[in-house]
Amino acid sequence: MTTGEIKRIIIIGAGQAGGETAQRLRQGGFAGDITLIGEEPAAPYQRPPLSKAYLKGELPMERLLLRPPSVYAEEHVTFVSPVKAVWIDRASRKVRVEGGRELPYDALVLATGARPRKLPLVGADLEGVHLFRTAADADAVRPSLVAGKKLIVIGAGYIGLEVAAVARQLGLEVTIVETAVRPLARVTSPEVAGFFLDEHTRQGVRFVLGGQPALIKGKDRVTGVALADGGDLPADIVIAGIGVTPETTLAQHCGLSVDNGVVTDAACRTSDPNIFAIGDCAARPMAHYDNRVCRLESVHNAVEGAKIVAAIITGAKPHAVEAPWFWSDQYDLKLQIAGLFQGYDHVVFRGVMADRSFAAFYYKGDRLIAVDAVNRPGEYLGAKMLIQTGRTIAQDVIADESKPMKELVAAAR
Amino acid sequence: MPKITYIEHNGKEHVVEAPNGQTVMEAAVKHAVPGIDADCGGACACATCHVYVDPEWLAKTGEAGSMEQSMLDFANDVEDNSRLSCQIKVSDALDGLVVRLPKSQH
Numbered sequence: 109m110t111t112g113e114i115k116r117i118i119i120i121g122a123g124q125a126g127g128e129t130a131q132r133l134r135q136g137g138f139a140g141d142i143t144l145i146g147e148e149p150a151a152p153y154q155r156p157p158l159s160k161a162y163l164k165g166e167l168p169m170e171r172l173l174l175r176p177p178s179v180y181a182e183e184h185v186t187f188v189s190p191v192k193a194v195w196i197d198r199a200s201r202k203v204r205v206e207g208g209r210e211l212p213y214d215a216l217v218l219a220t221g222a223r224p225r226k227l228p229l230v231g232a233d234l235e236g237v238h239l240f241r242t243a244a245d246a247d248a249v250r251p252s253l254v255a256g257k258k259l260i261v262i263g264a265g266y267i268g269l270e271v272a273a274v275a276r277q278l279g280l281e282v283t284i285v286e287t288a289v290r291p292l293a294r295v296t297s298p299e300v301a302g303f304f305l306d307e308h309t310r311q312g313v314r315f316v317l318g319g320q321p322a323l324i325k326g327k328d329r330v331t332g333v334a335l336a337d338g339g340d341l342p343a344d345i346v347i348a349g350i351g352v353t354p355e356t357t358l359a360q361h362c363g364l365s366v367d368n369g370v371v372t373d374a375a376c377r378t379s380d381p382n383i384f385a386i387g388d389c390a391a392r393p394m395a396h397y398d399n400r401v402c403r404l405e406s407v408h409n410a411v412e413g414a415k416i417v418a419a420i421i422t423g424a425k426p427h428a429v430e431a432p433w434f435w436s437d438q439y440d441l442k443l444q445i446a447g448l449f450q451g452y453d454h455v456v457f458r459g460v461m462a463d464r465s466f467a468a469f470y471y472k473g474d475r476l477i478a479v480d481a482v483n484r485p486g487e488y489l490g491a492k493m494l495i496q497t498g499r500t501i502a503q504d505v506i507a508d509e510s511k512p513m514k515e516l517v518a519a520a521r
Numbered sequence: 522m523p524k525i526t527y528i529e530h531n532g533k534e535h536v537v538e539a540p541n542g543q544t545v546m547e548a549a550v551k552h553a554v555p556g557i558d559a560d561c562g563g564a565c566a567c568a569t570c571h572v573y574v575d576p577e578w579l580a581k582t583g584e585a586g587s588m589e590q591s592m593l594d595f596a597n598d599v600e601d602n603s604r605l606s607c608q609i610k611v612s613d614a615l616d617g618l619v620v621r622l623p624k625s626q627h
Contacts, residue, residue, distance in 0.1 A: 135555065154562045171543065175551050244573050328599050408567075426627070435566040442588070444566055485588050489568060491597035 114214040114421055115140040118203050120193045120358065121219035124407060125387030127152025127174045128414035129217055130185045136422030143205075143211060144180070146189035148242055151177040156407060158246040159270040160437045164277065165250070169243060179192055196362040198380055202238045217380070217417055218359060218370055218385040220406060222352035227262060231324025237346045240267055241355040252345045255279030260333050260343040264291030266436045268349035269304060276311050284308070285319040285333065285342055294351075296449065300468050300480045303461045304438070311439060316341070354389045354403060361373070367391065369403035374429075376416050384420075387415025395429045397448055397494055431495040432490075444485060446492035447478030456503045458487055458513075467491070469506055476500040490517040523616035527554045527572075530624045539611040545620060546570040546606035556622035563607040568592040568627040570606040571599075575619035582609050582618070598623050 118135065120127045122144050130144050153172040180187040188205075192274070195204040202210045210329035224239040226232055238249050253259075259275045261268045262288035272282045284291070292301040305315065309374040324346060332342045354369040365371040365379040369391035376384045376392060387410040393399035408430065415427040434445040441464065452470035459466035467487035470478040479491035490513045494500060499520040506516060522538040527549055529535070539548030547558040549570075558569035565588055574582050579602055585593060589608045593599050606620065
């Protein structure tokens with residue numbers, strides 16, 4: 109099907125990827141039918157603040173919404189929620205939703221996101237044990253975040269650390285249990301992980317690293333976590349942040365290619381040319397990383413998928429892909445990340461950790477592949493531009509703080 | 522409610538009512554003003570909500586903070602009156618504010 113023949117678009121998933129797709133299709137002049145199907149009741153909203161300002165109570169839900177809910181009707185986007193899509197019939201190009209209604213499409217966009225992993229433990233369903241993904245999850249946690257209460261966070265990834273930071277600022281006693289020997293093991297270097305470990309420790313967070321939770325204790329409500337080594341930690345509340353599983357059930361059932369996410373080409377097309385997949389649920393080749401197929405869980409990736417698909421369907425100039433970027437706010441630290449650090453062989457620092465303002469640049473050979481910048485926005489944006497344009501700066505040069513980052517980037521080849 | 526005027530690079534004007542406490546970026550995004558991308562939603566992480574503040578309003582919007590300034594160093598076509606609109610909070614004092622948008626945010 110050529111893009112000119114697309115009259116009916118269904119988007120399954122009304123998170124940031126799905127919501128941005130609807131908006132960008134209309135902005136790009138697509139005049140056909142758009143149906144946006146969401147499992148959560150709310151209109152598309154931003155998830156990152158859930159574990160940051162929203163959890164702290166500093167940002168109301170209204171400000172998380174990508175756009176006011178009335179916009180969807182005004183722009184003739186049929187937003188249906190809370191509704192679950194249960195089947196895709198690729199031969200007749202129809203989506204069946206709960207209740208049996210069938211909706212026809214010319215092009216389908218899967219933006220189904222990911223679901224948080226449940227603790228594989230006895231007691232995981234006790235009251236007071238929480239997963240953390242949606243606004244409803246954050247709302248369920250918030251009343252329990254009372255000064256003096258004991259919180260155990262299981263998993264020291266970004267979500268776990270961000271929630272821990274908020275809870276400490278609200279005066280809870282916080283313990284983080286992590287099976288790996290360091291926090292952020294999957295997402296950053298040992299050096300940067302060490303910095304965040306020290307920072308949280310200084311803020312009063314206790315860590316149990318290499319800890320294996322064996323059982324969530326409690327009768328009706330959680331009272332603690334038992335560890336495999338016999339350790340026993342009391343808790344009023346437990347929050348699990350142990351990663352997510354891409355939501356690929358629909359794609360699998362209709363026979364699309366799935367391998368840690370719905371597999372797509374660089375244009376976000378799945379193995380069925382009438383179906384696109386974007387955001388957390390999809391894996392696509394990364395232009396700046398030798399077309400390595402990656403599944404990224406980030407705002408950047410969600411927005412980028414929306415831009416790519418909207419440009420294709422509206423026949424606009426293809427979207428120029430950006431280097432991946434991420435961020436995390438913990439206490440007064442703003443961590444900004446550009447690029448993908450996996451496979452680095454050297455890390456070079458600009459600034460020192462003790463100043464709580466530094467950047468870690470990751471190199472593979474001579475090539476700059478990623479940066480973790482803590483309270484260093486210039487280093488972050490500069491490195492992002494370099495990665496995007498395939499340029500680099502010699503390791504000894506980038507470490508020299510006597511030269512402003514801007515100058516270094518301008519001179520980079 | 523304070524009114525803010527956004528002028529696209531092509532000269533097209535958008536007048537938006539912006540609630541106090543929201544940012545100049547949020548008001549634009551929620552009313553789909555083209556030319557402000559604001560991919561990060563206001564976390565000061567992307568530098569895609571760059572605007573030029575009309576010179577007569579500069580005193581009232583104040584100056585860019587150090588974090589914002591470092592981001593602006595790497596934005597395109599930066600001028601003395603450049604700001605990231607996610608860092609300007611709407612208040613009654615900004616009723617009538619005029620900002621112009623750059624050619625591109627990327």
